[in-house]
Amino acid sequence: MNELAMLAGALLLGLVHALDADHVMAVSVLSSKQKTLYGVFKSAIKWGSGHGFVLTFIGILFIWLDFALNEQLVSYAENLAGVILIGLGLTTWLRISKGQLKLSNHTHGQLRHTHWIKRYLSQQTHSHTPVFVGMVHGIAGSAPIVAVTPMLMKTSPGYATFYIVLFSTGCVLGMAFFALFWGKICQKIQSLELWIMNLTHVVLGALSVSLGIYWLS
Secondary structure, eight states: OHHHHHHHHHHHHHHHHHTOHHHHHHHHHHHTTOOSHHHHHHHHHHHHHHHHHHHHHHHHHHHHHOOOOOHHHHHHHHHHHHHHHHHHHHHHHHHHHOEEEEEEEEEETTEEEEEEEEEEOOOOOOTTHHHHHHHHHHHHTOHHHHHHHHHHTTSOHHHHHHHHHHHHHHHHHHHHHHHHHHHHHHHHHHTSOHHHHHHHHHHHHHHHHHHHHHHHO
């Protein structure tokens, strides 16, 4: 019974771990320009998959090979996670600042006129970017796996591996649940006036940059 409770706890801890501030911010920025709930969900799942894969890999190294990550590598990954947050925020600002003028023809009754309007350019995130960001966060945030390793070493290697897999699965599910919530917000934002949408992205970018700077400090 205790073993089943531990496995259930692993899944729950994974769900909570996925909602860490830096994780949520990264996925929010990565998926903020998606126009559909599916697009947001897809970005979140990719992040969760990259994150979960790295955590599982690190856990297996501990359990089966008694291999520990170099502390300097973890420190580099933590700093890189902060740099990525700053980069995502700056990229968001850059995307907003880019636009181009296009001619728009309008007809009102028998009156036809032409004028210039500014068109918002929506750039697509590279398909592998969320996976890479999730993997970096996985290395930087490997502490939960390291913390429970001594306890897991008292069990069988198979059980310990299953625990790690459930924890990683919880990360994917946690981010998927967040995507359902954030996706609705993104859809709402996309339907607003352009200046409101841009303002929302400016604020999101500022939060990402601020969190990245705090992460590096």
